[in-house]
Amino acid sequence: MRALTVENVVKSYGGPIVLDGVSLAIDPGKILGIIGPNGSGKTTLFSVISGAFTPSSGKIFLAGRDVTALGASARAIAGIGRTFQVPQTFSHMSVYENVLVAAEFAAGLKGREGEEAAFQALKVCGLESRGNLVAGTLPLLDRKRLELARALATKPSVLLLDEIAGGLTDDEAADVARIIKALAASGIAVIWIEHLVHVLTHAADELAVLGEGRIIAQGEPHETMRTPKVRQIYLGMEPDIDDLDQ
Template identity: 55%
Template sequence: MPTLSQPLLDVQHVSKSFGALKVTDDVSLTLRAGQALGIIGPNGAGKTTLFNLISGNLQPQPGGRIGFDGQDITASAPQARCAAGIGRTYQVPHPFGRMSVFENVLVGATFGTGRHERDANEVARQILQRTGLAHQADKLAGALPLLDRKRLELARALATEPRLLLLDEIAGGLTEHEVAELIEVIRSIRAEGVSIIWIEHIVHALMAVVDELVVLDFGRIVMRGEPAEVMASAEVQAIYMGLEVAA
C-alpha cells in the first residue's frame, strides 16, 4: 500500500500523438489513496486518451511514466493493471450482449481477481445488489435500457475489486433522477476507500463527489484545484463552457 507521502497513482510527463495530432501533451498528475478527482474539458481535449494510458489500452510516448502503488506500470499490459487494482468503465457500454447480467459481472469477478468460482459467484451477487441490478440478474445484457447498461458497466468494473476506479462519462445520457441515483452509488464506493477519477460533462455530478477538478484543453492540464474555485475561473468558463470573458 502507498505511504502517506506516496501517491497511489503517479502520472509523469505523459504524452500521446496519433500522427501529427498530439492528443495528450506532457500531462502530470498524482492521486492519493481515497481521493476523488474529476476531469472536465471540451470534446477532443484528450480525457479518454488519458484514461487509456492509465489503464494500459495505450502506451505513452518515450519519456512518460505511470506509477501505481509505488510500482512502475508504464509498460504493463491492461490485464496486469487490472490485477494490480485499476478498474475502469467505458463511455459507451459494451457488455457481452448475449450473456446474462449476472454472467457479465461474474466474468469480472473471476478473471479480474482470480477468485474461485464459489467466491466469484457470491461477489457478483453482492455487486448486483449494490448497483441495483439484482432483479435483472438473469436478463440478457444486450436487452438492458441505458441506465441499466451504465449500472452494469459500473458493476463489471467493481467486480475486479479496484483500488482506483476510472469512470468515463458514466452519467452521460441519464435523466436528472438517474444521475442522482448514480451519485449515491459512487459516493458509497468512495466511502469504502476506493480512489476515483471521473471524467464527466455533467459538472454538478462531479461537484457532489470529487475533492478536486482538473481541466484539460488540447491535451494539456490548464488548471487543477478545489471544484468551486475551478468552475468560477474565467479561463475555465471560456475554455470549457464557451463563454466570452470581458478583458
C-alpha cells in the same frame, strides 16, 4: 501513499501530441473529476492509465509501483478498473454472467472468489434482483449500473469512469453519483470523466480541466470552474457556472 500517480505523460498516436505532459495524483477514497472539451485527451488519458495504450513518455504509478510497462490485463489484475463511454456489456448474456465474466477474465478471480466479487458488485450497484435478466433488455440507467458493476467486480483500487452519467436524467445521474460516492467511501480512488459538469461539481473532491492535452486548471471543483481559462472554455456551454454552487 497515493493510489495512483500520473507523471508527466506525453502521448501521440503518431501525429499531433494528444497528451502534453499530464501529471496528476489521487489518494484512496477520493473522487477526481476530469472535464474538458471534445478531443482534449480525456479518453486517451484513461487509455494510458489503464494500459490500453503506452505513453510516448512519462510514467504511471499504482500505489507507488511503476506499472508503465504493464499491459491492460496486468493492470486490471493489479487494481485498475475501467468503464467505457460505450458500455462493453454482452447484450445476449445475463446481468450476472456479464459481471462474473469481468471478475474471472479481466481480474483473474476464479471459482468462489469470482462469484463473490460478482455478487457483491451487483449488490453495491443495486442490481442483485436483476441478475437473471438478459443485459440487452435493461433500461439505460441499469445498463450504466451494470457497466459500473462490471468494473467493480475486478476489485479495483483505482476506478476509471468514462461518462458513466452520460444520457441519464438528473435524478438518474444523482442515483449513479450516490453509488460512486459510496465506492469512494469504501477506499476506492475514483477518476471520473463527465461532460455533465454539475454532476462532478457535486460529487468530486477535486476537478481537473483538460485543454488540448494539458491540465489547464485543477483544485476544488467550484473554485476550478471559476478560473478565467475554464470560464472561457465553458462560456455558452455551461451558462450556469455561477449556479453550480447551489
